[in-house]
Amino acid sequence: xxxxxxxxxxxxxxxxxxxxxxxxxxxxxxxETFDPEAYCPFGGLQTFGTYLVQGSMACSMTxxxxxxxxVLAIGVVLFSRLFCAYFCPLGTVVESLGKLRAKMxxxxxxxxxxxxxxxxxxxVKYILLFTIFYMTMSESELFCKNFDPYYAFATGxxxxxxxxxxxxxxxxxILGSFFIKMFWCKYICPLGAASNIFKFTITFVCIFGAYLxxxxxxxxxxxxxxxxxxxxxxxxxxxxxxxxxxxxxxSVCRNDELCNKCGLCTKKCPYxxxxxxxxxxxxxxxxxxxxxxxxxxxxxxxxxxxxxLRWAPAxxxxxxxxxxxxxxxxxxxxxxxxxxxxxxxxxxLEKLTVEGLRSVKCYGxxxxxxxxxxxxxxxxxxxTYVKHSRVNIWYNPAETTPDAIQKAIYVPSKFxxxxxxxxxxxxxxxxxxxxNMHDKMDPNYLGLQFRGSGKKYFGLETEYDxxxxxxxxxxxxxxxxxxxxxxxxxxxxxxxxxxxxxxRVIEVDYAFVKLEDQVDxxxxxxxxxxxMNAVNRTFKKAVEKYGTENSAVYEMVYPAIDKxxxxxxxxxxxxxxxxxxxxxxxxxxxxxxxxxxxxxxxDKNTLDDAKIWEVLQNPTWTVLMTDGTTQEVEAKMSxxxxxxxx
Numbered sequence: 001x002x003x004x005x006x007x008x009x010x011x012x013x014x015x016x017x018x019x020x021x022x023x024x025x026x027x028x029x030x031x032e033t034f035d036p037e038a039y040c041p042f043g044g045l046q047t048f049g050t051y052l053v054q055g056s057m058a059c060s061m062t063x064x065x066x067x068x069x070x071v072l073a074i075g076v077v078l079f080s081r082l083f084c085a086y087f088c089p090l091g092t093v094v095e096s097l098g099k100l101r102a103k104m105x106x107x108x109x110x111x112x113x114x115x116x117x118x119x120x121x122x123x124v125k126y127i128l129l130f131t132i133f134y135m136t137m138s139e140s141e142l143f144c145k146n147f148d149p150y151y152a153f154a155t156g157x158x159x160x161x162x163x164x165x166x167x168x169x170x171x172x173x174i175l176g177s178f179f180i181k182m183f184w185c186k187y188i189c190p191l192g193a194a195s196n197i198f199k200f201t202i203t204f205v206c207i208f209g210a211y212l213x214x215x216x217x218x219x220x221x222x223x224x225x226x227x228x229x230x231x232x233x234x235x236x237x238x239x240x241x242x243x244x245x246x247x248x249x250x251s252v253c254r255n256d257e258l259c260n261k262c263g264l265c266t267k268k269c270p271y272x273x274x275x276x277x278x279x280x281x282x283x284x285x286x287x288x289x290x291x292x293x294x295x296x297x298x299x300x301x302x303x304x305x306x307x308x309l310r311w312a313p314a315x316x317x318x319x320x321x322x323x324x325x326x327x328x329x330x331x332x333x334x335x336x337x338x339x340x341x342x343x344x345x346x347x348x349l350e351k352l353t354v355e356g357l358r359s360v361k362c363y364g365x366x367x368x369x370x371x372x373x374x375x376x377x378x379x380x381x382x383x384t385y386v387k388h389s390r391v392n393i394w395y396n397p398a399e400t401t402p403d404a405i406q407k408a409i410y411v412p413s414k415f416x417x418x419x420x421x422x423x424x425x426x427x428x429x430x431x432x433x434x435x436n437m438h439d440k441m442d443p444n445y446l447g448l449q450f451r452g453s454g455k456k457y458f459g460l461e462t463e464y465d466x467x468x469x470x471x472x473x474x475x476x477x478x479x480x481x482x483x484x485x486x487x488x489x490x491x492x493x494x495x496x497x498x499x500x501x502x503x504r505v506i507e508v509d510y511a512f513v514k515l516e517d518q519v520d521x522x523x524x525x526x527x528x529x530x531x532m533n534a535v536n537r538t539f540k541k542a543v544e545k546y547g548t549e550n551s552a553v554y555e556m557v558y559p560a561i562d563k564x565x566x567x568x569x570x571x572x573x574x575x576x577x578x579x580x581x582x583x584x585x586x587x588x589x590x591x592x593x594x595x596x597x598x599x600x601x602x603d604k605n606t607l608d609d610a611k612i613w614e615v616l617q618n619p620t621w622t623v624l625m626t627d628g629t630t631q632e633v634e635a636k637m638s639x640x641x642x643x644x645x646x
Contacts, residue, residue, distance in 0.1 A: 204230060417459050427527050456477070554643055
């Protein structure tokens with residue numbers, strides 16, 4: 001408690017960050033979705049590197065993350081590893097583990113400074129740094145997410161991670177840091193390696209200056225070489241010099257006249273730096289955390305020899321964070337910026353801006369969208385801005401028009417709102433016109449709004465026109481209320497359930513244009529058939545092997561067959577069944593009882609109902625991959641309603 005009072009601002013920032021992460025992760029402040037990458041400076045550094053090399057941003061990163069990374073680098077150069085000392089959640093946990101071990105009276109495993117073991121272990125974080133940057137800058141995907149302990153915990157192991165890799169890194173982090181003081185931060189953390197490289201500022205600038213000079217002179221050198229050289233130079237500088245020469249400008253200073261050499265400063269230092277033996281702490285491990293100053297009973301320690309700077313590192317950390325967030329919200333960089341085709345036409349291009357494309361949400365989806373646009377005659381370029389779901393399409397007005405482009409990129413969609421009862425033999429169809437519904441997810445969001453209204457609406461489908469055509473399927477006795485329809489369309493927020501429980505708020509900005517006069521009717525069967533993606537596959541090799549003379553059809557009712565998640569997993573089921581002995585074909589349909597069903601055609605000499613049910617209950621599926629190989633995967637669908645041969 002005494003130490004807390006003397007260094008209260010640091011602990012307030014450290015645990016404030018932890019509490020905020022927990023609050024957002026568990027939605028204590030509401031339904032806002034928590035993005036664990038949102039303010040990650042390391043992800044920002046990777047993204048900036050990718051942007052310089054490929055002209056695109058990694059993953060779903062935005063200018064906010066880049067600014068966090070650049071401000072972190074500036075902070076390290078001028079001051080120290082302030083992020084590590086005051087904001088890093090992993091650093092806080094790692095430091096606390098060491099304190100917990102001490103309180104439990106367990107013996108610490110000491111790795112002597114500058115020993116062979118110490119020098120060897122310090123190489124690990126530089127190897128990880130090189131590997132992570134190489135993979136990220138090559139693929140435009142944040143490789144570190146595969147095993148990042150923070151990302152794993154913050155997402156509840158639901159994020160884009162490799163579970164076994166994440167579990168290993170978590171075990172190393174917890175066990176290593178419990179028995180060895182600051183083990184993760186000192187030996188494993190790639191952000192620590194990057195920060196230490198920035199501490200050796202002159203070396204860093206010289207290496208990249210030399211690289212840029214060679215490039216300007218026309219000498220082509222792969223970006224991998226300066227990356228490797230910087231990592232090697234950083235490691236060698238750390239184990240040989242152990243301290244920076246010129247930068248940073250702020251450091252812990254000791255007044256030898258006041259110091260009684262009690263050693264409390266060294267004992268309380270998270271990195272066990274021998275502070276009592278130096279006048280100025282320039283050790284690469286120092287983060288300006290202020291623990292040594294709080295521990296000193298003789299006021300012999302201060303920041304840069306000035307007692308008035310006691311809270312300067314904490315305040316500077318906070319200011320740098322605010323500056324990074326501000327710059328990140330005011331500066332916008334495209335995730336991709338691509339041009340193609342005849343360069344002579346690029347000077348006459350015009351720009352079409354399309355808002356609200358939520359499906360363009362990362363580097364991968366941006367590239368997929370670009371591939372789609374490249375098929376449009378007259379289109380010559382794409383810029384995507386994933387943070388604001390906005391794209392710019394560059395086109396030649398002599399070859400195409402904005403309307404033609406919007407029609408080409410529009411994806412007609414349908415959404416089942418509710419399942420009609422058997423009494424709803426006839427279904428009413430009305431048509432409304434809307435604007436600002438450009439994304440393939442927009443019909444889903446609008447459908448969810450109607451679902452929550454409690455009224456008798458069964459489904460909707462969209463078709464491109466200007467304005468957009470939206471057909472609504474509703475009960476025959478449901479009133480057509482134009483005011484209600486306008487209210488549904490022009491909602492500003494949608495509270496949407498998310499996987500694993502909870503909700504998130506989706507901001508939308510659709511516009512209701514008009515209600516068409518025409519009213520049609522269709523049968524219940526016609527509606528249900530329109531809502532499913534019918535599949536019919538014949539397995540030719542199996543038919544050639546077994547013939548069709550002894551074939552039979554096994555039918556199973558499957559009510560969820562019209563759901564998107566089932567449609568996405570059907571190819572896995574089809575591949576699995578095609579590789580099962582005795583199965584000749586597969587189809588989905590609406591059966592005679594107007595129930596969604598699966599039908600499996602099989603050879604009666606090889607299979608029967610019991611054997612087919614056993615096949616469907618298998619927890620793993622053998623599927624054929626696109627490269628021609630087979631792979632065992634976890635079953636993508638579950639089956640509860642046992643079927644029978646017709």
